[in-house]
Amino acid sequence: MSVDQYRTTFRACAINASRHKPESIKVSLQHLADATGDDERIDNYGSGELIESFEREVAAMLGKEAAIFMPSGTMAQPMALRIWADLAKTDYVALHATNHVALHEHNSYQILWQLKGCELGEAHRVPMLADLKAAARDPLAAILLELPMREIGGQLPEWDELVSQSTWAREQGIKLHMDGARLWQCPAAYGKSLEEIASLFDSVYVSFYKDLGGIAGAMLLGSADFIARAKVWQRRVGGTLYALYPYVIAAREGLAKHLPGLPERRQQARWLAEQLNQLPGISTWPAVPHTNMFRLHIRCQPDAFLEQGERWMHQHQVALIPPPYRTDADALHCEITIGDAFDVLSEQQWANWIKQFGKAMANTLNA
Amino acid sequence: MSVDQYRTTFRACAINASRHKPESIKVSLQHLADATGDDERIDNYGSGELIESFEREVAAMLGKEAAIFMPSGTMAQPMALRIWADLAKTDYVALHATNHVALHEHNSYQILWQLKGCELGEAHRVPMLADLKAAARDPLAAILLELPMREIGGQLPEWDELVSQSTWAREQGIKLHMDGARLWQCPAAYGKSLEEIASLFDSVYVSFYKDLGGIAGAMLLGSADFIARAKVWQRRVGGTLYALYPYVIAAREGLAKHLPGLPERRQQARWLAEQLNQLPGISTWPAVPHTNMFRLHIRCQPDAFLEQGERWMHQHQVALIPPPYRTDADALHCEITIGDAFDVLSEQQWANWIKQFGKAMANTLNA
Numbered sequence: 001m002s003v004d005q006y007r008t009t010f011r012a013c014a015i016n017a018s019r020h021k022p023e024s025i026k027v028s029l030q031h032l033a034d035a036t037g038d039d040e041r042i043d044n045y046g047s048g049e050l051i052e053s054f055e056r057e058v059a060a061m062l063g064k065e066a067a068i069f070m071p072s073g074t075m076a077q078p079m080a081l082r083i084w085a086d087l088a089k090t091d092y093v094a095l096h097a098t099n100h101v102a103l104h105e106h107n108s109y110q111i112l113w114q115l116k117g118c119e120l121g122e123a124h125r126v127p128m129l130a131d132l133k134a135a136a137r138d139p140l141a142a143i144l145l146e147l148p149m150r151e152i153g154g155q156l157p158e159w160d161e162l163v164s165q166s167t168w169a170r171e172q173g174i175k176l177h178m179d180g181a182r183l184w185q186c187p188a189a190y191g192k193s194l195e196e197i198a199s200l201f202d203s204v205y206v207s208f209y210k211d212l213g214g215i216a217g218a219m220l221l222g223s224a225d226f227i228a229r230a231k232v233w234q235r236r237v238g239g240t241l242y243a244l245y246p247y248v249i250a251a252r253e254g255l256a257k258h259l260p261g262l263p264e265r266r267q268q269a270r271w272l273a274e275q276l277n278q279l280p281g282i283s284t285w286p287a288v289p290h291t292n293m294f295r296l297h298i299r300c301q302p303d304a305f306l307e308q309g310e311r312w313m314h315q316h317q318v319a320l321i322p323p324p325y326r327t328d329a330d331a332l333h334c335e336i337t338i339g340d341a342f343d344v345l346s347e348q349q350w351a352n353w354i355k356q357f358g359k360a361m362a363n364t365l366n367a
Numbered sequence: 368m369s370v371d372q373y374r375t376t377f378r379a380c381a382i383n384a385s386r387h388k389p390e391s392i393k394v395s396l397q398h399l400a401d402a403t404g405d406d407e408r409i410d411n412y413g414s415g416e417l418i419e420s421f422e423r424e425v426a427a428m429l430g431k432e433a434a435i436f437m438p439s440g441t442m443a444q445p446m447a448l449r450i451w452a453d454l455a456k457t458d459y460v461a462l463h464a465t466n467h468v469a470l471h472e473h474n475s476y477q478i479l480w481q482l483k484g485c486e487l488g489e490a491h492r493v494p495m496l497a498d499l500k501a502a503a504r505d506p507l508a509a510i511l512l513e514l515p516m517r518e519i520g521g522q523l524p525e526w527d528e529l530v531s532q533s534t535w536a537r538e539q540g541i542k543l544h545m546d547g548a549r550l551w552q553c554p555a556a557y558g559k560s561l562e563e564i565a566s567l568f569d570s571v572y573v574s575f576y577k578d579l580g581g582i583a584g585a586m587l588l589g590s591a592d593f594i595a596r597a598k599v600w601q602r603r604v605g606g607t608l609y610a611l612y613p614y615v616i617a618a619r620e621g622l623a624k625h626l627p628g629l630p631e632r633r634q635q636a637r638w639l640a641e642q643l644n645q646l647p648g649i650s651t652w653p654a655v656p657h658t659n660m661f662r663l664h665i666r667c668q669p670d671a672f673l674e675q676g677e678r679w680m681h682q683h684q685v686a687l688i689p690p691p692y693r694t695d696a697d698a699l700h701c702e703i704t705i706g707d708a709f710d711v712l713s714e715q716q717w718a719n720w721i722k723q724f725g726k727a728m729a730n731t732l733n734a
Contacts, residue, residue, distance in 0.1 A: 025407045025417070025612050029400035036393040050392070071438050075605025108603035112479065209609050216609040236475035237604055238442025242576050242583040245392050246613035 001307035006323050009310045013319035017272060017350065020213045020258075020339035028215070032246060035253045043248065046231070046240050051248050058219055058255075062204060063195035066227035067219050069248060071239050073181055074105050076205045076220040078113040079233045081142050083226060084175040084203070088141035091116045094132070095144040097123040098151035099179060120144075126157040129165050136172060143169060146179035147186050147197065153285040153335075154182070154293035159190050166200035176200065181207040181218075185291035188263035202226070208247070211262060211292070211339070212254035217247035258340070265292035265338040272338065275351060279358040281365030293337040302327050304364040312360050318353050330366065368674040373690050376677050380686035384639060384717065387580045387625075387706035395582070399613060402620045410615065413598070413607050418615050425586055425622075429571060430562035433594035434586050436615060438606050440548055441472050443572045443587040445480040446600045448509050450593060451542040451570070455508035458483045461499070462511040464490040465518035466546060487511075493524040496532050503539060510536060513546035514553050514564070520652040520702075521549070521660035526557050533567035543567065548574040548585075552658035555630035569593070575614070578629060578659070578706070579621035584614035625707070632659035632705040635714075639705065642718060646725040648732030660704040669694050671731040679727050685720050697733065 011022070023031070043051040051069055059067040070076040078101060081093045093115050095102055101109050102117065109115045118138050121131035132143055145165070148154040157165070169176045178201040180186075186197050198204050203222040208214035220230050234240050269292040273284040281299040298305065298321070306324075313319050326333040345353070378389070390398070410418040418436055426434040437443040445468060448460045460482050462469055468476050469484065476482045485505050488498035499510055512532070515521040524532070536543045545568040547553075553564050565571050570589040575581035587597050601607050636659040640651040648666040665672065665688070673691075680686050693700040712720070 023409075024403075024405065025409055025616070026400055026403040026405055028409070029396055029403060029613065029616075033393055033396035033400055036391075036396060038391065038393055040392045042390075042392055042395070070605075072605040072608055074602065074607070104602075105605075106599055106603050108605075112603050114481075215613065216611070232473055233479075235441065235471075236473045236479050238437075238439040238472075238475075239605065240441070241439055244583070246396065246582065249392070249396075 001303060001310055003306065003323050003327070006306045006310045009313050010319045010323055013313055014317045015344055016319040016341045018319070018322050018336050018339065019341055021341045021344070028250075031253070032249050036249055042243050043245050045242060046234070046244070050245060054248050054252050055219065058206070059221055061194055062198040062206075062221050064198060064204065064221040064223070066224045067221040068227050068230050068234060069244060069251075070218045070220055070234065071241065071244070071247070072216065073100065073179075073205050073207050073218045074108070075234070075237055075239045076218050077101050077144070077177070077179060078105070078109040078115065079230060079237065080177050080203045080205065080220060080222075081109060081115055081144065082113045082233065083229045084142035084177065085115055088175070090139045090141050092118055092138040092140050093142045093144065094118040094120045094135035094140050096120045096127055096146065096149070098149065099144060099146055100150075100181070101144065101179075103151065124152060126152070126155050127165075128157070128161060129168055132165055132168060136174065140174045142175040142177050144177045144179055145201075146181070148182055148189070148291045148293070150182060150293070153295040154185065154289060154291040155286055156186065156189055156290045159192065162200060175202040177202065178204040180204050182210055182291065182293070184211045184259055184262055185266065185293070188266045189290050208251035208254055211337070212251065212258045213339070214250040214254040215247050217244070217251050261340070262292060265342070268292070268342050269294060269336070269338045271347060272336065272342075272350070275354045279354070279365065280362070280367035293335065296321065296334040296336065298332040298334065299330060299366040300332060300364050301330070301366075302332050305332060305361065308361055308364055312357060316353070320354065320357055368670060368677055370673065370690050370694070373673045373677045376680050377686045377690055380680055381684045382711055383686040383708045385686070385689050385703050385706065386708055388708045388711075395617075398620070399616050403616055409610050410612050412609060413601070413611070417612060421615050421619050422586065425573070426588055428561055429565040429573075429588050431565060431571065431588040431590070433591045434588040435594050435597050435601060436611060436618075437585045437587055437601065438608065438611070438614070439583065440467065440546075440572050440574050440585045441475070442601070442604055442606045443585050444468050444511070444544070444546060445472070445476040445482065446597060446604065447544050447570045447572065447587060447589075448476060448482055448511065449480045449600065450596045451509035451544065452482055455542070457506045457508050459485055459505040459507050460509045460511065461485040461487040461502035461507050463487045463494055463513065463516070465516065466511060466513055467517075467548070468511065468546075470518065491519060493519070493522050494532075495524070495528060496535060499532055499535060503541065507541045509542040509544050511544045511546055512568075513548070515549055515556070515658045515660070517549060517660070520662040521552065521656060521658040522653055523553065523556055523657045526559065529567060542569040544569065545571040547571050549577055549658065549660070551578045551626055551629055552633065552660070555633045556657050575618035575621055578704070579618065579625045580706070581617040581621040582614050584611070584618050628707070629659060632709070635659070635709050636661060636703070636705045638714060639703065639709075639717070642721045646721070646732065647729070647734035660702065663688065663701040663703065665699040665701065666697060666733040667699060667731050668697070668733070669699050672699060672728065675728055675731055679724060683720070687721065687724055
């Protein structure tokens with residue numbers, strides 16, 4: 001059983017514990033057309049009421065002076081670091097080993113953006129104030145912190161710890177940039193508003209297609225001066241598109257539709273993690289999720305698990321365990337993010353499926 | 368009269384000699400939804416049948432091995448030059464002073480992409496073989512040629528001249544990259560196929576929103592090896608978007624709808640230029656358009672021309688002369704590109720409006 005085949009069956013399941021309910025292109029575009037006012041006019045190279053009013057709306061929500069809509073976070077984040085580096089007249093920036101910039105962008109921050117990366121803490125845990133201080137042996141322009149940290153199961157630092165890091169960085173004149181791809185998950189975890197959380201940072205990147213179900217797209221936020229510089233860089237990097245309206249409308253709709261439900265998604269994630277942790281051989285990371293996402297460590301015979309798991313999904317049309325992002329000799333590693341697909345069943349129904357799944361898979365799991 | 372006010376009235380005219388008929392966002396999205404098959408599935412980070420089959424279609428049309436859909440030409444072009452520079456182990460590239468890369472990208476090719484630009488010919492004319500040879504005193508990785516050259520009125524070099532440039536560059540081992548933002552206009556001018564024209568180049572960029580009426584987006588084409596390298600760079604630069612389907616579907620529809628009509632658009636442009644050249648004080652550049660675009664030089668009292676012109680447009684709801692891209696003390700400079708908006712009237716009707724416009728504006732024009 002290949003992971004690809006497992007993935008195909010996983011995606012085709014009518015019922016899925018992870019993410020948002022999928023749409024076809026036709027349905028997605030029809031929804032966007034329906035969500036558009038008759039008098040809304042096409043944006044042009046980043047200008048126009050549609051895009052500018054949405055930028056103002058998100059800036060106000062995060063308590064920042066200005067914002068700029070971007071095609072992607074991969075574009076937005078090294079750009080933010082480049083701006084801070086130019087202003088500080090140093091190319092050193094500190095980032096965690098598991099950040100998207102370090103892991104998934106072919107070292108663009110070095111090769112294209114001419115930045116120098118400094119290590120920040122250890123790969124398996126959130127950075128602490130002592131880690132920031134250690135990184136600052138180099139003359140740092142900026143420190144990138146991700147909230148929550150996707151690659152370590154959506155973990156967050158304690159609020160007081162985060163405040164102390166922000167306070168210290170400001171004292172040092174080091175800019176703090178937030179990778180807020182999933183910032184939307186944080187208010188429920190911290191009991192703080194988006195604005196309170198963003199106030200600890202000089203620049204913030206947020207994404208519209210992960211928890212919010214948009215098509216693609218991101219936003220970079222900060223002071224008016226910072227965003228004016230970002231507009232120049234956005235043109236340089238080819239991100240000032242002739243028109244962005246499908247992304248802007250999808251982002252606007254996604255924010256309205258999905259943001260209010262995220263506290264409930266967090267509760268659902270914690271409940272689901274508790275259920276899964278009761279199956280022999282399965283443990284979640286973290287044990288109690290901080291947000292509406294977590295990772296799974298499944299001690300098993302991987303081939304047998306994938307084969308039986310695929311058969312079980314195919315038979316019941318219920319998808320519980322996503323395709324693994326990593327396969328070891330004796331374990332699989334998976335990630336679950338709760339979206340609106342979870343609402344299709346009640347907790348009692350999910351509990352029954354999990355119990356049945358556990359029985360069916362017991363012979364492949366190593367307790 | 369400000370140019371902005373003139374532009375507002377120009378855009379609001381029901382009848383317009385330039386470009387395609389405008390759409391609202393709602394209508395555009397509805398068209399896209401209607402043009403999508405029920406079973407078409409959302410692309411993901413540049414993969415999926417929708418985007419890959421469209422890349423294959425355009426690659427076949429241009430006779431290239433491979434292609435990659437890009438959010439913008441500003442992203443695609445310096446990337447192509449960077450790839451050629453890396454392979455040639457030199458950062459020198461030659462480009463014309465009026466190319467988009469040199470004029471409209473805040474020197475991204477130098478500042479972000481770390482390339483060194485060499486002059487190619489003179490700003491007011493197409494580059495000749497002698498100009499390529501002169502530029503090659505530096506160890507060039509690549510030469511960028513734009514077909515047609517937008518900033519000089521859509522001019523094209525003679526076909527035999529272009530062939531001799533391509534032959535010479537290949538002998539020298541210098542790569543030829545085409546800025547084909549408006550390549551679609553060239554077959555009618557050269558009496559050659561897209562494939563024949565593209566065969567003279569090692570890499571080609573084309574755009575989908577100018578003559579083809581898409582939302583935004585571009586494509587980079589070349590050998591399989593070249594495009595494999597571009598995929599890495601696209602991820603680096605943040606252009607590998609989570610989904611691109613609105614742009615892909617709009618590009619696919621635009622290609623089918625507008626490409627077949629471009630030879631007729633060229634005829635219409637030549638006819639319109641002939642008419643406008645008969646008005647005292649107005650001359651087109653070039654005198655006989657090479658393609659379906661040209662520029663206008665209007666010797667006039669600019670303030671009076673804009674004020675009377677705005678009033679005339681407002682009264683008749685007919686837009687003939689686009690807002691100027693440049694204003695001198697005694698002249699205005701404008702650009703006309705013929706699209707499907709021209710079809711709203713017959714030539715006889717256009718001729719009548721031009722005659723009436725000429726009379727109404729005579730006192731502002733300097734013969």
